[in-house]
Amino acid sequence: MLIREYHAGEELALREVFHSSVHQLAAGHYRPDQLAAWAPQTFDKEAWARGVRTSCPFVAEEAGRIVGYGDLQASGYIDHLYVAGWHARRGVGSALIQHICSVAQRRGIPELTSDVSLCAESLFARHGFSVVERRTVVLGGVEIANARMCRKDPCGEARARGLPPRAVPRGMSVLMTPPLALYVHFPWCVRKCPYCDFNSYTLNGELPLEPYVQRLGRDLAAQAPQVAGRAVTSVFFGGGTPSLFSPDAIGRVLDSARRHLTLAHDLEVTLEANPGAVERGAFREYRAAGVTRVSLGAQSFDQARLSALGRIHSPADTRLAAAELHAADLGNFNLDLMYGLPGQELAAAVRDVQEALSLAPAHLSHYQLTLEPGTVFAAQPPPLPDDDAAAGMLAACAERLLAAGYGQYEVSAYARAGRQCRHNLNYWTFGDYLGAGAGAHGKLTFPERAQIVRTVQLREPRRYLAATDDALARRVIAARELPFEFMLNALRLTGGFDAQMFPARTGLDWQEIAAPMQAAITRGLIVRTATGYRPSELGLRFLNDVLLGFMSETPKFAGSSALSIGVSGARSGASRPLFTGPGSVIGE
Numbered sequence: 001m002l003i004r005e006y007h008a009g010e011e012l013a014l015r016e017v018f019h020s021s022v023h024q025l026a027a028g029h030y031r032p033d034q035l036a037a038w039a040p041q042t043f044d045k046e047a048w049a050r051g052v053r054t055s056c057p058f059v060a061e062e063a064g065r066i067v068g069y070g071d072l073q074a075s076g077y078i079d080h081l082y083v084a085g086w087h088a089r090r091g092v093g094s095a096l097i098q099h100i101c102s103v104a105q106r107r108g109i110p111e112l113t114s115d116v117s118l119c120a121e122s123l124f125a126r127h128g129f130s131v132v133e134r135r136t137v138v139l140g141g142v143e144i145a146n147a148r149m150c151r152k153d154p155c156g157e158a159r160a161r162g163l164p165p166r167a168v169p170r171g172m173s174v175l176m177t178p179p180l181a182l183y184v185h186f187p188w189c190v191r192k193c194p195y196c197d198f199n200s201y202t203l204n205g206e207l208p209l210e211p212y213v214q215r216l217g218r219d220l221a222a223q224a225p226q227v228a229g230r231a232v233t234s235v236f237f238g239g240g241t242p243s244l245f246s247p248d249a250i251g252r253v254l255d256s257a258r259r260h261l262t263l264a265h266d267l268e269v270t271l272e273a274n275p276g277a278v279e280r281g282a283f284r285e286y287r288a289a290g291v292t293r294v295s296l297g298a299q300s301f302d303q304a305r306l307s308a309l310g311r312i313h314s315p316a317d318t319r320l321a322a323a324e325l326h327a328a329d330l331g332n333f334n335l336d337l338m339y340g341l342p343g344q345e346l347a348a349a350v351r352d353v354q355e356a357l358s359l360a361p362a363h364l365s366h367y368q369l370t371l372e373p374g375t376v377f378a379a380q381p382p383p384l385p386d387d388d389a390a391a392g393m394l395a396a397c398a399e400r401l402l403a404a405g406y407g408q409y410e411v412s413a414y415a416r417a418g419r420q421c422r423h424n425l426n427y428w429t430f431g432d433y434l435g436a437g438a439g440a441h442g443k444l445t446f447p448e449r450a451q452i453v454r455t456v457q458l459r460e461p462r463r464y465l466a467a468t469d470d471a472l473a474r475r476v477i478a479a480r481e482l483p484f485e486f487m488l489n490a491l492r493l494t495g496g497f498d499a500q501m502f503p504a505r506t507g508l509d510w511q512e513i514a515a516p517m518q519a520a521i522t523r524g525l526i527v528r529t530a531t532g533y534r535p536s537e538l539g540l541r542f543l544n545d546v547l548l549g550f551m552s553e554t555p556k557f558a559g560s561s562a563l564s565i566g567v568s569g570a571r572s573g574a575s576r577p578l579f580t581g582p583g584s585v586i587g588e
């Protein structure tokens, strides 16, 4: 979810939010005649639009749709805060209030007040507001009860939760709660590929399906309290090879997630599948179990190249799997494709893209094969095309993809309109994710403690299976690391990021990155957009150089193997490109 400034011409969308908020969210607290007086169907639309224009600077947007809005007047008065009824209890109200509080803090406004409807009292109370007066207002001749609520200072939230003011470290402003996703890792494969540095293991013997499903249930139950009250907007079953697990097993893991977490009603659920390790006809059952999207590891359509990569599937397996996906109402699938393969020439790389397009995927991930430390290929490198040849392949393939109607929205990701991967977009906009399963990584934001925490589970499956709940490792990300971490993700996006997202997602002032940002702009690596910043074409090609400018002087990421800066089109660490283990909001 994005909190942004209101744009002229959005009055109608706001009015829709206002009506659904009043008639759906307030219905439990007010009578129908009170609701009708509050939000009458006939009223002076011009006056309403004028009022909105002058007092509504913040809008909450999700997937291109306005889902809430709020304002902050110079006096510290919040006149508007409405969340669409269809987004109830998804954290939109919380995100708006946190944003307003953080703006108030920056503007030096010492006190916030609002006249709050009965249905929103608890929401405001959670953010440090307390009732100073109970009131009855008269609207359209009908009496309506509300409460005047007040929050004394920008650190009120921490105080309200019994935390000392110093819980908000110097240099950090108030963090906002970002959207939340769930990543579930399945660590086994039929055979380990020689180029693969993921946390994956050749399956020797029987798949421990039942113990693993149960262990995942325990993992989710143990981690759930960290994200209580927040809605999960996407789930990603990654690996390894999750399609080794039956549809029934995947369905039961989803059931566990549903039992312990709050899942959004329009949840995106992605399953990674290996065309050589999925039962024929199983996609229908995965769909019935709740999977809405599949990511298929095609890699190439040339049998010789697939054999060189050690893949267990054939081009025919991929074609058959794609046909089955379409037939199973899973046309929203991704194909993973690699280029720069051993002995590959430009024409062959382009042929692979054309073959992929003929299967009509909704999304295509296009990665360069790189030699990752610790892999068989790193020890015995195959003959790979040189950098110039690989760059030529990238350019020629990108041209074919764009001509076929696939927009590039990330360094390695192309999608048909509206088919971007919501789960990966959450990583790239520095959202939160809970990580469950062997070696899974998580990232969670705790605004009340002004902390962003990384979590990692035990990597080795046997140890993970036997571990107790306290085996999950946690590390608070130091403030000095946040600029680099944020940019590592946000600058992968071709559209870049909104300027206000940086303070909201990191809790840091813009000043922290003003100098390196200006330097990158001067070098032509980053360009300004209407609302923020994006990498230029040059910047996308030399992203590592851009990112180095945002690194602090102090060495960091010791032991944090989850991060990679091998980003320039390369397959950097995972088919979720940033984190070996992982994986909007939210609402009142």
Ligand code: SF4
Residues within 6 Å of the ligand: 188, 189, 191, 192, 193, 196, 197, 198, 200, 239, 240, 241, 274, 297
């Ligand atoms: S590349 Fe995929 S299929 Fe091959 S070992 Fe790694 S996770 Fe398993």
